[in-house]
Amino acid sequence: xxxxxxxxxxxxxxxxxxxLYGLLGLGLSLTWGMLxxxxxxxxxxxxxxxxxxxxxxxxxxxxxxxxxLLIIPGFFLLGVLLQEAFVRAGVNEFISLIVTFGxxxxxxxxxxxxxxxxxxxxxxxxxxxSFRIGxxxxxxxxxxxxxxxxxxxxxxxxxxxxxxxxxxxxATAEDPQIAAxxxxxxxxxxxxxxxxxxxxxxxxxxxxxxxxxxxxxQVYAWIGVVFAAVIIGGLGNPLxxxxxxxxxxxxxxxxxxxxxPGWAPLVSFTLLILVLLLRPERI
Amino acid sequence: MTxxxxxxPVLFLLVGAGLAVVPSFGLPAFFESFLYICFLWAALATxxxxxxxxTGYFSFGHGAFFGAGIYTTATLAVSFGWPFLWTLPVAxxxxxxxGVGIGAVAFRVRRLRGELFALLTLAVTFVLSTIxxxxxxxxxxxxxxxxxxxxxxxxxxxxxxxxxGLAIALVxxxxxxxxxxxxxxxxxxxxRGDEDVAEVLGVPTYRYKLVAFGLSxxxxxxxxxxxxxxLTYVTVAESxxxxxxxxxxxxxxxxxxxxxxxxxxxxxxxxxxxxxLTGGGSAILNRIxxxxxxxxxxIFLPEGVFGRFVHxxxxxxxxxxxxxxxxxxxxxxxxxxxANPGTSLLVCADVRKAFRGLQALARVSLEVHEGEILGLxxxxxxxxxxxxxxxxxxxxxxxxRLSFAGQNLAALEAHRIARLGVxxxxxxxxxxxxxxxxxxxxxxAMFGPHTYDRPTARAHAWRWLVFTGxxxxxxxxxxxxxxxxxxxxxxxxxxxxxxxxxxxxxxxxGLTPTEMAGALQLIRQIRDRGTTVVFVEHVMRAILDLxxxxxxxxxxxxxxxxxxxxxxxxxxxxxxxxxxAYA
Numbered sequence: 001x002x003x004x005x006x007x008x009x010x011x012x013x014x015x016x017x018x019x020l021y022g023l024l025g026l027g028l029s030l031t032w033g034m035l036x037x038x039x040x041x042x043x044x045x046x047x048x049x050x051x052x053x054x055x056x057x058x059x060x061x062x063x064x065x066x067x068x069l070l071i072i073p074g075f076f077l078l079g080v081l082l083q084e085a086f087v088r089a090g091v092n093e094f095i096s097l098i099v100t101f102g103x104x105x106x107x108x109x110x111x112x113x114x115x116x117x118x119x120x121x122x123x124x125x126x127x128x129x130s131f132r133i134g135x136x137x138x139x140x141x142x143x144x145x146x147x148x149x150x151x152x153x154x155x156x157x158x159x160x161x162x163x164x165x166x167x168x169x170x171a172t173a174e175d176p177q178i179a180a181x182x183x184x185x186x187x188x189x190x191x192x193x194x195x196x197x198x199x200x201x202x203x204x205x206x207x208x209x210x211x212x213x214x215x216x217x218q219v220y221a222w223i224g225v226v227f228a229a230v231i232i233g234g235l236g237n238p239l240x241x242x243x244x245x246x247x248x249x250x251x252x253x254x255x256x257x258x259x260x261p262g263w264a265p266l267v268s269f270t271l272l273i274l275v276l277l278l279r280p281e282r283i
Numbered sequence: 284m285t286x287x288x289x290x291x292p293v294l295f296l297l298v299g300a301g302l303a304v305v306p307s308f309g310l311p312a313f314f315e316s317f318l319y320i321c322f323l324w325a326a327l328a329t330x331x332x333x334x335x336x337x338t339g340y341f342s343f344g345h346g347a348f349f350g351a352g353i354y355t356t357a358t359l360a361v362s363f364g365w366p367f368l369w370t371l372p373v374a375x376x377x378x379x380x381x382g383v384g385i386g387a388v389a390f391r392v393r394r395l396r397g398e399l400f401a402l403l404t405l406a407v408t409f410v411l412s413t414i415x416x417x418x419x420x421x422x423x424x425x426x427x428x429x430x431x432x433x434x435x436x437x438x439x440x441x442x443x444x445x446x447x448g449l450a451i452a453l454v455x456x457x458x459x460x461x462x463x464x465x466x467x468x469x470x471x472x473x474x475r476g477d478e479d480v481a482e483v484l485g486v487p488t489y490r491y492k493l494v495a496f497g498l499s500x501x502x503x504x505x506x507x508x509x510x511x512x513x514l515t516y517v518t519v520a521e522s523x524x525x526x527x528x529x530x531x532x533x534x535x536x537x538x539x540x541x542x543x544x545x546x547x548x549x550x551x552x553x554x555x556x557x558x559x560l561t562g563g564g565s566a567i568l569n570r571i572x573x574x575x576x577x578x579x580x581x582i583f584l585p586e587g588v589f590g591r592f593v594h595x596x597x598x599x600x601x602x603x604x605x606x607x608x609x610x611x612x613x614x615x616x617x618x619x620x621x622a623n624p625g626t627s628l629l630v631c632a633d634v635r636k637a638f639r640g641l642q643a644l645a646r647v648s649l650e651v652h653e654g655e656i657l658g659l660x661x662x663x664x665x666x667x668x669x670x671x672x673x674x675x676x677x678x679x680x681x682x683x684r685l686s687f688a689g690q691n692l693a694a695l696e697a698h699r700i701a702r703l704g705v706x707x708x709x710x711x712x713x714x715x716x717x718x719x720x721x722x723x724x725x726x727x728a729m730f731g732p733h734t735y736d737r738p739t740a741r742a743h744a745w746r747w748l749v750f751t752g753x754x755x756x757x758x759x760x761x762x763x764x765x766x767x768x769x770x771x772x773x774x775x776x777x778x779x780x781x782x783x784x785x786x787x788x789x790x791x792x793g794l795t796p797t798e799m800a801g802a803l804q805l806i807r808q809i810r811d812r813g814t815t816v817v818f819v820e821h822v823m824r825a826i827l828d829l830x831x832x833x834x835x836x837x838x839x840x841x842x843x844x845x846x847x848x849x850x851x852x853x854x855x856x857x858x859x860x861x862x863x864a865y866a
Contacts (some may be wrong), residue, residue, distance in 0.1 A: 004797075013411060038398060043415065073771065089582045091582070092399060092581070093397075094341075094398055095581050095582070097398050097586075098532070098577060098581050099577070099578050099581060100313055101529065101574075102331070102573070102574040102575065102576075102578040102579070102581075103578065104574070104577060105529075105570045105571070105573060105577070106570070106571050106572030106574035108570070109570040109571045109574070110568055111312035113567050147476060162479065200680050220525060224405065224406060224409050227402060227405075227406075228406075231402075232756060260417065262413070262416055262417040262423075263417055263741050265409050265410075265413045266410060266413045266414070269406040269407075269409045269410045269413070270810060272406045273403060273407065273410070274401070275854075276389075276395060276399055276403045276406070277388060277389065277395070277400060277403075278415045279605050280394035280395050
């Protein structure tokens with residue numbers, strides 16, 4: 001049995017990681033819940049964002065966090081274009097899973113083409129900064145990622161709950177035809193959602209670059225865990241997703257501390273299977 | 284409809300023999316391994332199709348079963364020193380066992396279809412690979428099979444692997460062929476079209492899916508076992524790869540995933556394309572191509588290359604056939620069943636059914652007598668359709684008793700109830716859109732109480748199409764029918780199982796007065812043949828015209844039961860329909 005300090009340290013890093021799960025899954029959760037499209041492309045976009053951050057920071061010496069100023073609008077536009085293409089091609093819920101998997105394959109291959117399959121590590125000033133709370137070690141990039149993820153999740157939740165656009169969005173998710181009869185422009189909302197999803201993916205990507213060593217094949221490593229969080233959290237529910245992300249992150253970290261690191265995927269996928277079997281009506 | 288001049292088993296043997304002698308031509312070794320890869324993918328894509336193409340349950344976990352086969356062979360051959368050939372059947376069986384285990388749980392959850400089933404199988408892949416990676420089965424570094432000897436009976440190792448690959452591909456494709464033409468295959472197609480309808484028509488959906496899943500996994504495991512010896516070095520990442528599932532799906536869709544031969548065509552084409560464009564070398568370009576083809580095929584060619592060809596052929600044949608309609612002559616009309624008029628056929632006693640807080644049926648007691656037409660009426664939401672769904676087995680009842688001809692229905696699955704001789708129509712017609720009008724009706728005859736074989740079922744189906752006046756539409760797809768014709772199709776399908784009890788859910792709604800008169804005439808004829816009818820309807824004139832007795836439901840309670848004209852005058856009934864002021 002690991003020591004209490006190690007266990008607490010695991011919980012803390014699981015918490016931070018869980019925030020990132022939530023942020024990465026936000027686009028998927030919104031498009032699935034609101035537009036009934038399962039968009040895997042966000043995972044590939046997140047890594048594209050991560051590699052762009054890496055490129056800008058190492059080659060052009062841009063501060064990694066400032067790259068967000070470029071990435072957020074750029075990815076928003078990308079998301080809008082993607083949605084427009086989906087509409088024109090007549091992509092529906094089921095084939096969206098396959099079409100976006102095809103796109104993910106392509107983007108991942110392009111990343112590998114440009115940056116090769118070698119591991120890349122972004123060396124920035126942030127990586128070295130950390131502080132201690134009691135015996136616990138708190139790295140700044142992880143903490144920052146968690147705070148931003150929590151803030152974004154909360155803002156998105158508040159936006160959906162209280163603004164006109166958010167309400168229109170939820171009405172459309174419930175019943176597109178009735179919402180349209182009340183003057184909701186579904187097409188434009190869909191563009192907005194898809195754009196936001198891509199922008200979230202970009203932000204998540206920047207933090208992935210800041211925290212992790214990058215390799216193109218890792219695109220797939222995140223898909224299963226984030227899917228689990230998205231489904232457990234409830235589709236289109238940013239705060240539920242954040243909570244589910246944290247739940248999974250913490251249980252993974254504790255599993256790793258108690259057994260071996262290799263067992264971590266078992267937790268999230270077992271959770272996913274259980275939710276699918278026991279609570280399929282959530283989706 | 285037969286184009287087969289050569290019997291299929293002979294054709295399979297000929298193709299097999301022809302391909303088996305290829306290695307003896309002394310072609311370059313590259314060619315042999317290229318063909319082996321084609322066989323491997325033909326087997327994998329076809330095995331995927333047996334479950335996913337036929338039933339519509341998309342599995343994203345084919346890599347898991349393939350990987351299970353790979354590691355079964357690797358473990359048995361390397362750690363336990365089994366002879367290689369012996370490991371193959373075990374690889375297949377173990378994979379099948381996994382599949383059946385997963386299916387036994389997953390297929391019980393009604394909502395777990397489409398993308399959710401796909402996600403479940405995806406998750407299973409990761410779970411399985413994590414276990415293999417972290418236990419002694421692999422442990423991380425991978426397993427070498429280079430020391431595992433291959434049997435010498437077939438000559439060189441390359442030749443042996445080639446022949447085994449050919450054999451596995453042939454058996455898999457032959458199975459897909461046999462299923463395609465069997466009753467079971469027909470049932471699987473019905474599941475793909477509309478699973479609830481299939482079950483109500485008498486298809487044992489749960490068992491059918493489970494066996495299809497098991498067989499699909501068996502062949503994937505078998506192919507995996509063989510592939511382990513081709514690779515000689517296996518790793519978890521390559522074995523339990525998502526890409527295995529994706530490639531199988533892609534090839535199957537590319538060729539046409541609803542036809543037994545489609546996946547083989549797709550596997551041949553895709554393997555050739557990938558080899559000739561990239562020489563099998565550049566993994567990056569390979570993935571870009573796979574991604575691009577995947578997108579293009581699913582958006583622009585959902586029926587697949589070969590599927591489209593088959594459809595064209597079928598359409599042309601249908602056009603030729605409809606130019607000279609020749610409904611087969613059925614020697615005699617089926618005899619009307621000797622009814623025992625007046626005895627109770629269906630008995631509902633205190634039947635209860637609630638949806639969350641809503642009590643849809645609150646202690647409903649009623650009897651349906653053999654040979655009568657019972658009108659079941661009541662305002663919207665009074666529980667009429669729920670009652671039909673309970674009797675036909677779609678919903679389990681919460682309490683009370685339900686018996687049909689002395690048989691307790693409460694614990695029976697819907698397909699068993701259908702086999703007893705209960706059939707129903709849907710208010711909104713639900714034809715299986717992939718099957719012709721004729722086959723839609725034949726389906727009911729195949730899975731009803733009589734379980735006719737396919738040709739007999741078709742002959743019976745013709746009779747019911749003539750009876751309902753749809754004969755000239757027999758070879759059309761249901762999509763080309765108007766509402767009236769769809770309603771008639773519902774009726775023909777319900778009749779084709781030759782039920783003792785027919786539940787009609789608002790067959791008249793949406794029809795014009797002339798169409799309605801025709802339909803009423805049909806229903807009278809049905810009763811005269813000995814079938815008991817429960818007639819749910821809102822059209823009062825039809826109720827008064829047609830029924831022998833009427834039961835009125837309101838808020839899940841029976842509020843009246845008696846002769847039509849008497850019942851309709853009761854104050855309670857008038858109040859339920861028109862409000863208090865008119866009572």
